[in-house]
Amino acid sequence: MAEATGEGGPTRILPRGPGVVWFGASGFVNAFGTGFFYPFALLFFSELSGLSLSAVGVVLTVSALAALPGLPFVGRLIDRFGPRRVLVVAALARACCFVGFVSTRGVVLLVLFNIALALGNRAEQAAAPALAVGLAGEGQSGRWLALSRVVFNAGIGAGALVAGLLVVDSRSGFAVLGVANAVSFALTAVLYLKLSVREHPAKTPDAEEPGAAHSSPWRNTLFLRVAGANAVLWTATLIVETALPVFVLHELSLATWTVGALFAVNTALLALLQLPVSRFLERFRLGPVLAAGGCTFVVLYVTAATVGPAPHAVRLGALLLAMAVYTLGEMAVSQAGLVLLTALPPPSELGGYMAFNQLFVGVGAALAPLLAGTLLDRWPALLWWVLSAMSVLAVLLIPRLPRGASPQPGEISPA
Known part of the structure; x- marks a missing residue:
């Protein structure tokens, strides 16, 4: 993605600034893994755990709700350590979850891994916009946020299309799907590391003073x-x-x-x-x-x-x-x-x-x-x-x- 060469050029709608290619690539790979997995989520968990589809649905809903109380802590981590570090950790955690899904058995472990996966997904969705804002130059945040949506939608669509062509409806096929998803999240973490961004992009001198006021x-x-x-x-x-x-x-x-x-x-x-x-x-x-x-x-x-x-x-x-x-x-x-x-x-x-x-x-x-x-x-x-x-x-x-x-x-x- 090239920077615009002039106000009348065809690239004037694209974000400008260093790191735009790595940012777009990391968002696409992250979404590709999600899109690759999402259409087969119920079948994936049912086949590998032996649970019925309705039981899997209950596990996923309970896990998603159980992860929500951890979000305030995630927010503090983003503000303290920067969104890029949180995104790297979240991507690696999700990769480990898929390795766990494929290699372990038991309802308790399934619930625990799903809570961790849900928390990682929510952390990614909270930190990604903050990263876009931190990378964007003056007046560019809207375009960087738009780019994040473009690569997300493209990645989800491409992942779902490839999964429909390649995933085999069998235990071994779903195991391969899990491993592939783990690899995609690990690659996402590597791509995030390529980004050069201040680890406290949003902090101001006043906000770092001990007496600075904080809002809720x-x-x-x-x-x-x-x-x-x-x-x-x-x-x-x-x-x-x-x-x-x-x-x-x-x-x-x-x-x-x-x-x-x-x-x-x-x-x-x-x-x-x-x-x-x-x-x-x-x-x-x-x-x-x-x-x-x-x-x-x-x-x-x-x-x-x-x-x-x-x-x-x-x-x-x-x-x-x-x-x-x-x-x-x-x-x-x-x-x-x-x-x-x-x-x-x-x-x-x-x-x-x-x-x-x-x-x-x-x-x-x-x-x-x-x-x-x-x-x-x-x-x-x-x-x-x-x-x-x-x-x-x-x-x-x-x-x-x-x-x-x-x-x-x-x-x-x-x-």
Whole structure:
């Protein structure tokens, strides 16, 4: 990725600054490993542990919730030692977890390794934005955060595609999957080490003084409202990923390949347009961008809820168009949400705030499969109206914010 050679050049939307290639590569490899594993997670744990799918689901939900109390400690580590070191440790810990999954047996060890894996995943999601902000030059944080989303989506999509082609549905095949995932996280740790970043990128001289005041995320009203809105919208996207394939196949009676077509549209648009769309959105206020993105989600929800009586071709066309609109909203939500969440905290406490945000995200991620499964099983059409209500709730939570194109960390006052 080259630095822009001029304001009119085709690379003007790319982040600038040293380390951008290593940052992008580390994010892609990290996401590739996740995407390689995620579609087969339930089968992986069931095959290697001998547990039923429902029992595995309980283990994963309990483990995800059990990891959340450790996030405040993770936040303090990010602020004290820097995001890069936390990312390296988190990547190596996740690699060890997959080695443990393949080489050990027993429900207790399965739960313990899954708690460690969940904590590592949350630590990565808290530290990665802080690392992007630390690496970014003046006025560049928005583009670095956008790049993190691009490589994440590309890595998830590529990993899932390769896994679908290579993973063998057998005990030995899933063991190979686990080893491959361990290798991907170990390689991610190596790539993070290639980055040259100040280990305390957000600290200021005043923040290091013994008498310096410290704020609390739960007392920062603006941050709480943005984090709440972001978590609600993030939970909705997870529910869509889980529920849409089932709804399309069982309720709308469309062909299996249509599921792949819908998510191919989503993945392709996210990979190709996230950076230019994020660059375009820099000229608008962040609060309205986040609200508008949440509103566009409703287009997909209403389409899914009402398109059933239409002919097959109309159903598919409407869903593809609605997915494209939804994806544009997803870009706006992810960009505005990340920029706001990194701009509202005091710079010296960015890691703590981002870890606190993961408490919201973690609860949503743990509850999303439960909500999706319950509604699909009993009231499938109601699911989309519940998701529409979630979008409305998120929009109501978003506060009015000062005008700013691309604020830097700590630039928006919580007052």
